[in-house]
Amino acid sequence: MPQLAPNTIPVADTSLDPMDREAFRRSAHRALDMMIDDLAGVEDRPVWQAMPDALRGRFREALPREGSDLDDMLEDVRADIAPYVTGNRHPLFMGWVHGAGTPVGMIAEMIAAGLNANCGGRDHVGIEVEKQVTRWAAELFDFPASASGVFVTGTSMANFIGLLIARTQTLGMESRVMGLRGSRVTVYAAEGAHGCVAQALEMAGIGSDALRMIPTDATGGLIPDALDAAILHDWDQGFRPMMIVGTAGSVNTGSIDPLGAVADIARRHGLWFHIDGAFGALAALSPDLKPMLAGIERADSIAFDFHKWAHVPYDAGFLLVKDAEAHRRGFSDVNAYLQRAPRGIAAGETWPCDLGPDLSRGFRAFKTWFTFRALGAERIGDSIARCCRVAARLEAGLRAIPLFEVVAPATLNIVCWRLTGDHDEALNAGIVMDLHESGLAVPSMTTVEHRPAIRAAIVNHRTTEAHIDDFLADLTRITKARIASG
Numbered sequence: 177m178p179q180l181a182p183n184t185i186p187v188a189d190t191s192l193d194p195m196d197r198e199a200f201r202r203s204a205h206r207a208l209d210m211m212i213d214d215l216a217g218v219e220d221r222p223v224w225q226a227m228p229d230a231l232r233g234r235f236r237e238a239l240p241r242e243g244s245d246l247d248d249m250l251e252d253v254r255a256d257i258a259p260y261v262t263g264n265r266h267p268l269f270m271g272w273v274h275g276a277g278t279p280v281g282m283i284a285e286m287i288a289a290g291l292n293a294n295c296g297g298r299d300h301v302g303i304e305v306e307k308q309v310t311r312w313a314a315e316l317f318d319f320p321a322s323a324s325g326v327f328v329t330g331t332s333m334a335n336f337i338g339l340l341i342a343r344t345q346t347l348g349m350e351s352r353v354m355g356l357r358g359s360r361v362t363v364y365a366a367e368g369a370h371g372c373v374a375q376a377l378e379m380a381g382i383g384s385d386a387l388r389m390i391p392t393d394a395t396g397g398l399i400p401d402a403l404d405a406a407i408l409h410d411w412d413q414g415f416r417p418m419m420i421v422g423t424a425g426s427v428n429t430g431s432i433d434p435l436g437a438v439a440d441i442a443r444r445h446g447l448w449f450h451i452d453g454a455f456g457a458l459a460a461l462s463p464d465l466k467p468m469l470a471g472i473e474r475a476d477s478i479a480f481d482f483h484k485w486a487h488v489p490y491d492a493g494f495l496l497v498k499d500a501e502a503h504r505r506g507f508s509d510v511n512a513y514l515q516r517a518p519r520g521i522a523a524g525e526t527w528p529c530d531l532g533p534d535l536s537r538g539f540r541a542f543k544t545w546f547t548f549r550a551l552g553a554e555r556i557g558d559s560i561a562r563c564c565r566v567a568a569r570l571e572a573g574l575r576a577i578p579l580f581e582v583v584a585p586a587t588l589n590i591v592c593w594r595l596t597g598d599h600d601e602a603l604n605a606g607i608v609m610d611l612h613e614s615g616l617a618v619p620s621m622t623t624v625e626h627r628p629a630i631r632a633a634i635v636n637h638r639t640t641e642a643h644i645d646d647f648l649a650d651l652t653r654i655t656k657a658r659i660a661s662g
């Protein structure tokens with residue numbers, strides 16, 4: 177061996193670890209205390225507030241060449257970052273469908289970052305944790321224990337992966353290499369399906385023109401006869417019907433497709449049955465709500481988010497696939513550098529990188545596992561059921577105010593309403609923006625039956641009936657002021 181010159185550079189000069197470990201420890205404890213206080217004080221601050229222009233300017237400063245003192249940076253976080261986040265931790269954040277997070281989830285994120293495991297593959301505890309969460313998900317949805325699952329960013333990605341698996345199942349492994357080769361595949365979903373379903377078709381190179389939007393009935397669920405007719409029509413026209421995307425909890429109104437009837441149709445035509453259950457699927461955690469999801473156990477795959485109704489910190493999307501082999505066939509690819517070994521760290525049959533496009537990936541399974549271990553499935557399920565009761569109270573409260581008409585009742589946890597009478601429809605949006613800027617509450621805008629509507633999705637485990645009563649009073653006051661100001 178050639179003689180190496182002795183290394184004279186002290187490690188502390190080159191490593192990125194703190195120079196003074198005790199000073200770091202003190203700052204780290206301060207950071208933790210700061211975040212515990214921040215969470216405890218969420219309700220005392222505006223739900224949302226606009227960033228002042230001067231502050232926005234600070235985020236245009238150039239790449240820092242030199243480091244900064246950790247305590248100074250914590251002060252920046254307190255003053256410039258924490259007050260201006262999305263607001264989804266606040267009980268009156270009801271816009272879109274956002275999880276609220278939990279203090280135990282925060283600790284889980286910290287631990288996961290400390291461990292910094294790469295969960296793309298190899299033989300380590302991170303892979304076991306992900307497999308355990310997969311079995312928990314299988315148990316929850318009455319799937320076989322052999323089901324396969326993978327963490328992804330969110331349901332948008334999980335739907336996309338579900339689509340790719342359906343394509344490989346329908347057209348065979350060669351479709352991974354040859355593409356569609358002119359095969360005119362079609363996909364079916366309810367009219368209220370999330371926009372990411374169409375986008376998945378676009379990303380897959382199939383094109384969103386292949387998505388058939390099936391009409392819905394008064395409950396918002398797709399009409400099975402219309403689905404069946406659309407599939408028959410496509411077979412007749414030389415298309416290749418491939419996949420049905422059932423919705424369990426639509427983003428707009430919380431509606432649920434008749435999953436059992438959809439499963440029958442999927443089986444009859446030999447189609448892949450995927451479910452977008454982004455938030456709604458986790459209603460299965462509540463024994464009271466689970467019957468609404470009857471038929472979900474017959475799906476081939478379910479996409480859902482632990483970061484929505486289970487409040488695991490962002491992001492924690494998940495795809496569960498009944499046939500583990502079908503899942504693997506969609507993605508497995510043994511490149512030389514990913515070769516498995518019979519022993520050592522490179523051992524293991526299936527790695528998460530065999531189940532989706534991500535190779536490097538964080539320890540999302542850990543924060544999910546930790547949240548469920550710390551809180552228990554029952555408590556999370558109870559908080560989900562509570563959201564639905566709170567939404568029912570909101571609906572009842574709105575019905576008692578003549579200013580408003582409810583246009584989508586609370587199937588689960590979402591209520592949509594608009595001003596009654598012949599007001600300018602833009603007024604609804606004005607009310608919503610006034611509420612946002614008041615910092616009192618954040619509902620969002622949507623369209624129901626082709627007309628603008630105000631929408632509240634009760635997802636937050638912190639939202640109580642009392643919050644809703646306050647909200648109804650604020651809403652009425654702000655609406656009257658907006659009408660008066662023309």
Ligand SMILES: *Cc1c(COP(=O)(O)O)cnc(C)c1O
Nearest residue numbers: 273330331332370426427454481
């Ligand atoms: C939120 C949502 C999605 C998208 O999920 P992401 O986690 O945001 O990617 C898809 N479908 C429905 C019904 C949703 O509510």
